[in-house]
Amino acid sequence: MAEKNPFFQSKEVKEFTKKIEQYHLGPLWEAIPDLMHKEPRPEAVPYLWKGETIRKLLLEATQIFTPERGGERRAIYLQNPGLKQRQPWGWASTTNTLYAAVQLILPGETAPSHRHTQNAMRFITDGKGAYSIVQGERLFMEEGDFLITPGGLWHGHSHPGEGPMFWMDCLDIPFIYATGGTFFEPYPDGIEPPSLPDDYSARKYRGGMVRPIGDRKPQVAPLGLYKWKQTEAALEGLSDFEPDPYDGIAVEYINPSNGQTANPNIGAWMQKLPVGYHSKAHRHTYSAIYHVFKGEGYTVINGIRFNWTKGDYFVIPNWAWHEHVNTSKEDALLFCANDLPIMEKLRLQREEAYPNNNGYQSVVGEFEAEVVRS
Amino acid sequence: MAEKNPFFQSKEVKEFTKKIEQYHLGPLWEAIPDLMHKEPRPEAVPYLWKGETIRKLLLEATQIFTPERGGERRAIYLQNPGLKQRQPWGWASTTNTLYAAVQLILPGETAPSHRHTQNAMRFITDGKGAYSIVQGERLFMEEGDFLITPGGLWHGHSHPGEGPMFWMDCLDIPFIYATGGTFFEPYPDGIEPPSLPDDYSARKYRGGMVRPIGDRKPQVAPLGLYKWKQTEAALEGLSDFEPDPYDGIAVEYINPSNGQTANPNIGAWMQKLPVGYHSKAHRHTYSAIYHVFKGEGYTVINGIRFNWTKGDYFVIPNWAWHEHVNTSKEDALLFCANDLPIMEKLRLQREEAYPNNNGYQSVVGEFEAEVVRS
Amino acid sequence: MAEKNPFFQSKEVKEFTKKIEQYHLGPLWEAIPDLMHKEPRPEAVPYLWKGETIRKLLLEATQIFTPERGGERRAIYLQNPGLKQRQPWGWASTTNTLYAAVQLILPGETAPSHRHTQNAMRFITDGKGAYSIVQGERLFMEEGDFLITPGGLWHGHSHPGEGPMFWMDCLDIPFIYATGGTFFEPYPDGIEPPSLPDDYSARKYRGGMVRPIGDRKPQVAPLGLYKWKQTEAALEGLSDFEPDPYDGIAVEYINPSNGQTANPNIGAWMQKLPVGYHSKAHRHTYSAIYHVFKGEGYTVINGIRFNWTKGDYFVIPNWAWHEHVNTSKEDALLFCANDLPIMEKLRLQREEAYPNNNGYQSVVGEFEAEVVRS
């Protein structure tokens, strides 16, 4: 069914097709080849954005987008070139199901609270001192921290501290959009005021695999803030062991009330690639967005080499072959956000090891990143 | 966030937007109003197709699409007018997540086996004597029967009996497409041969809420064929009780191994509207596709009256107000396929009763169905 | 650890044991051999009670236990000879976890409503016309019907019809007793009055694997009465297929809201042994209580032959080898109540096929049933 039947190009068929379309009816035989591929053919393509470019543009945006002029969040999102035509108004997400952006907040600024059916996460890449307030709990953020706001929770941001703060946002906007299930509600009056002790959940859960006994019932987000210090300790604990052949040493953020991913639809983990690490290649149904948190190296995606360095973002579309290489003299750290929970929930997850060449792809080209011209 | 900030239309902003788009970056403030609605604004619109029209066109198609000319299934699908521009190649599904079609098979014809990650169901509207073969089990079909082939199961069709057979197909093609998780595989050699007794699962489960003890483990489709006679008995059993204010007397097809919907992503049920029944209006996040199996009446969707009679198909998009009325002198029967399981799995399901006018909409117009001109 | 260390019989050890027992302390080495067997050594033994005996005694009891003299239920329970010393007051259950009894209700009698944490089931063996009222729903009973009242539900019985009615009761009394979690509460005022239509749930669910859409949420007992006619149809549906090598043709009563056993802790099914059927032998962790609903035959339990005929009851303790044989000229029907759900919940279920003699036990003796001397 992958190839079109030449008969379907005949005049007779075309006329019949035209006829039935008057009645808002379509011929299945015409549509099937576009819809039923042998394997995933996502419109999203592999791509890499330079962190430096995004950073410069965001700083430039501070001159234009001031809080007085409105606009709730000062964020620039990553448009996958393959997805530009997907929605009628030219909007493009980062992978088929996920949207990613980089947000900048300056000291003294506030992003008012709202809630929506989309699930959201934040990974803090630069700065400290701002907080997110989630359901009345202020969560103070610093580099390396991971935060979640699953669908339905009130959240806003404010920066009472010093210096600019940048973070990565990731939401399942395109996925929820596709279902037709979007609901959005602004908080009645600016930013929600605190109603819980600061960093309440992070402090409650800082002991690892023990849980306050008041939190025994499954909840959507018993823990909102995953501190970098703990993620670092986890990676350290694993460092003597053999790294995974595909993902190095990797730890995933989990919901302590059910052992599932921290966010219902967005998986997230931190991967450490030890010095000299060169993974084998594989592919999987889920798509992934990477942020380079430390070090430099490259990732080969479908035969093309994508060089990366601290601050960059890159995309691995569904079912694309990929392998990671650390070329630094130190461990590299890659933060990964992905739609694995969606694929698991829908029984779509599959994975394959690259079958040739001892598990390594042949590199047939190199991606040239676009750097800001200024 | 529902309205655009006029400042975002300024020259300064437009230039900045243009500038960053060179780097495949987009301004969040621009995209948000299109993506984050206060409540669902599906592109799908309410619509109704006359059964007679579809039937005539399908019979006409038998002259063009013969098995020798290829084409796996002779089916015409329902294109929602609001979704026509959704995919670049002009394909349109029936609701945002679901695709529905009407299929015709003639005596002596065979539709070869295949399997795919999409979930599928069939509701038999006319004729008998054909079978679907699902994972080696031939399921003989007749009017009113309901069949499922959840993602991953081999299935093909053949018609060794007499007379044309028509059925409704419904698949979650657009939803799976949106995830990027499509896999499709043709059966190596035409139609799969039988490897189980005919109607095996239907006969195993014909006693109601008792289950063969060999089937204790949760399975994706322990029962593949739900016979009309049993559905009818269930509706009969409920007929003395008060009908539901919104859906009359309704029974849902379930998976006997886990008590969930028969199909993982597609809900399906049969609704009986007693003589004189006029439901109250409500709306819900999930979308629904209806087939009129018996009787005549009308449904008011967002204030527009859609008259229906046996054989017709109509669509209720996400979050649209709707109420059903039976104007026949007999009970009316509506078969409903919907994406309720998707909404439940993703925590998106919400429901509201129509708050005004004692629960009934004001009718502000009437839909005029297009009838085939031949 | 199966055998006792002779050293533990020494004077030195005995004195030490005696010494520490003053402080309510015990030596682990002494207790372990009794507690930690290589495999289950239940105190329950295989046993068979003649239906005729129980029936006669129950009829005799009607002269003594009249409603005026009090006593909530006129029932005689099956005391497993191996369990007689288990509880200090000499009470004995039927298997280690289950209690079974035969209850008789006469026309005009009423058993007041109560509720408790134990789970209960009833299988109707003789008569018709009485009802159980469960949470306000009167369930009218006849031969072959199966009823459940999971823990926490109000239930009482009354007999407005004709002729005596007998049924089998089975509860998880010893199991709940062992946990220390017994709660019991009498209904404030005799028998609960009806608040739902009669046979409400049985009629709602009579269509097989379709469910009223109002019943979508998992519930503890959406269906309270499983009519014999449906069980019979289910067995009929399976009759052309190969019977299970151990249990013939068997169908299990399920909860339509979750696909699990109808009762949370007590499994129940009906087994049909076709004419000439002789099962292979196996054993499993769970224990079972059988009632012979139709036909005659025998069951070999741990090498002893237990002959049975319509109306009898017999017990298969945990981990006992057993095989069933139908010696009638018609199909035999065995109703089975068991603690399989307990074993599954606690990860204790194991099963083994008899490894010798082509799967059949050597019969080394025959059980002689005690018949009432009157």
Added chain:
Amino acid sequence: MAEKNPFFQSKEVKEFTKKIEQYHLGPLWEAIPDLMHKEPRPEAVPYLWKGETIRKLLLEATQIFTPERGGERRAIYLQNPGLKQRQPWGWASTTNTLYAAVQLILPGETAPSHRHTQNAMRFITDGKGAYSIVQGERLFMEEGDFLITPGGLWHGHSHPGEGPMFWMDCLDIPFIYATGGTFFEPYPDGIEPPSLPDDYSARKYRGGMVRPIGDRKPQVAPLGLYKWKQTEAALEGLSDFEPDPYDGIAVEYINPSNGQTANPNIGAWMQKLPVGYHSKAHRHTYSAIYHVFKGEGYTVINGIRFNWTKGDYFVIPNWAWHEHVNTSKEDALLFCANDLPIMEKLRLQREEAYPNNNGYQSVVGEFEAEVVRS
């Protein structure tokens, strides 16, 4: 049903009872009052054992129970005085469902590996340097550590370090015994040899609520050793917040793969009672065994005061009123093992606040602990 009907004491009834007992049948009306209490009446009673006593006796036992003389574990178990007659051979567990013991291992000693269907846990009270080997992973233990070996896992112990080591064992022996589902198997050859890196799971999980991505599937014991340092940090994290009115500041050990209790049937947590803390009284269906890890104070159980100090053990039976008081000048730490998961799984868990006297019991007596006479 709480009181016996005097008629049941009549000669007529007694004769009938005697008659039917010949046939191994019992009268329900006789048994019910003993089995169906209004609320839990566990045979277990509140009790307290002095740590000093147990310690002295265990050290004395080292003279008698040497490894050469056999005996797999040198442990003394806590016999609840109320349960002494429960089993025919005089064995007594600590609560109705749980068994607790104190084990002593000396340098150079080894307890061979075995596995069984019972679930086990260890809490390390004194010493360090020994290890448990669980499924090939050596887990090195020190004071305050918590270890689990759920049913089915191989485990043995060895002490290559210095000084005696004491720990608390808790198993669900009586509960599994009651089901008839005991299986036990010695390791073929002494203690299992290591096949994984030492402390593998503890190091893998030391980062708190992040999990190695290789451990995504639910497992029975992905983490075997919960280090004291992490439990301490968790308690510290919670110390600024309001303590629970009944249990102070408490953190529960969890299974990171499903968010449930670390052990399937045995709950375990550490409670910190701040200086001056006096809890309110409540009662719950589940029973609990406490070890005093630090500090001194008392617990009022059903009106009796039980004074405790570091090293002691005490029991709160099902449904007993209790409140805890810290009388130290430092925080007190109580380790709690309980059968809450059993009660939750079986839908038996209930809880009540003490309704009188502003939530505090009247103390009507004081328990006098038995101290070893030597």
